[in-house]
Amino acid sequence: SLDSVRLLHRLQREFGLELGPEEAFTLTLAELADAIAGAQVSDSAPMPLAAVPTSDGELSHGQRAMWFLHRMDPDSTAYHLAAAAELSGEVDTAALRRALAAVVRRHSALRTTFPEVGDGPVQRVHAVLEPEFTETDASGWPAERMRAELTALAYRPFDVEAGPLLRVALLRCGPGRHRLVVSLHHLVSDLWSLEILLRELGAHYRAETGGPAPDAQAVPGFGAAVHRQAGRLAGVEGERLWEFWQRELAGAPTVLELPADHVRPAVRRAPAG
Structure with missing residues (x-):
């Protein structure tokens, strides 16, 4: 929910603690307090205030x-x-x-x-x-x-x-x-x-x-957020996330066939209703 995203953002902004939604809502208050206390100071540095760039920038993932x-x-x-x-x-x-x-x-x-x-x-x-x-x-x-x-x-x-x-x-x-x-x-x-x-x-x-x-x-x-994301994924945290999702998705089907009212089209569309 939007309130959950706000909470995660406040934890990152005020304490330098970056948590995923699952972690944030499975930790007890005591565990959350310990995580905040152990957050790295470098992670809590505010994003730089970016002026108009002189060259084109990268996109986030x-x-x-x-x-x-x-x-x-x-x-x-x-x-x-x-x-x-x-x-x-x-x-x-x-x-x-x-x-x-x-x-x-x-x-x-x-x-x-x-x-x-x-x-x-x-x-x-x-x-x-x-x-x-x-x-x-x-x-x-x-x-x-x-x-x-x-x-x-x-x-x-x-x-x-x-x-x-x-x-x-x-x-x-x-x-x-x-x-x-x-x-x-x-x-x-x-x-x-x-x-x-x-x-x-x-x-x-x-x-x-x-x-x-x-x-x-x-x-x-x-x-600034894109730059921060790229730096995070290029380091130790990126390696940890890569290894986690490699294990998590091991053996996952290439195509997920769900019971549906209509045949899956050859080209992806996004009709509502």
């Missing part, structure tokens, strides 16, 4: 897998993340645009694209990459049309090479009634970071309309 699946089916929407919110009262579109721009400047992942260079993909952080923002008069729309439009906004395919991989749409449904739709590709976000994006967008919008200034503390770029 998870991103590489997702990029490969996207290349197999570029029109698939299986890895889209979307959220819609109802807004009451008047919305200052110019202030909302400025707030969105501030969030994009703050988080380099929202300015990242994934072109293929040479033998594979790279992640390219742009100094400037404006998100797609649209405003539509939806007053008087019947419920069926509204549902269709929300679905289209959330699941229109992304061009991961050219970007942007963030889309925001404001639907004006009537006096004081609006719907805000935010859609991202999973290559640059997950459910947790989508929640952060929405929270920060609200904070910056309030600041743009006369409220208090939002948190201005710099945040690490995602490239």
Whole structure:
């Protein structure tokens, strides 16, 4: 669950302790306290604050897998993340645009694209990459049309090479009634970071309309996390993980045949329902 991920992140951030989900929830409190006490100081070093890189960066292992699946089916929407919110009262579109721009400047992942260079993909952080923002008069729309439009906004395919991989749409449904739709590709976000994006967008919008200034503390770029993962997997921990999964998956079937209502297609698809 999302709460479990938050707990694991806090253990890593505050104590330098990296645990997998299974370890975290099988340890007793005493064992967890001992693990925290024995955490290496080097592991607790904060991620560096990454500026815009001068060259293309590597993808994380998870991103590489997702990029490969996207290349197999570029029109698939299986890895889209979307959220819609109802807004009451008047919305200052110019202030909302400025707030969105501030969030994009703050988080380099929202300015990242994934072109293929040479033998594979790279992640390219742009100094400037404006998100797609649209405003539509939806007053008087019947419920069926509204549902269709929300679905289209959330699941229109992304061009991961050219970007942007963030889309925001404001639907004006009537006096004081609006719907805000935010859609991202999973290559640059997950459910947790989508929640952060929405929270920060609200904070910056309030600041743009006369409220208090939002948190201005710099945040690490995602490239720092990729670098940390690569270093971890290239060392002793990577060897331990490799040996563990070699043993764990020994004898596993190449193809898992489960009882299903339909024959497995020759080419992987991701239909829902």
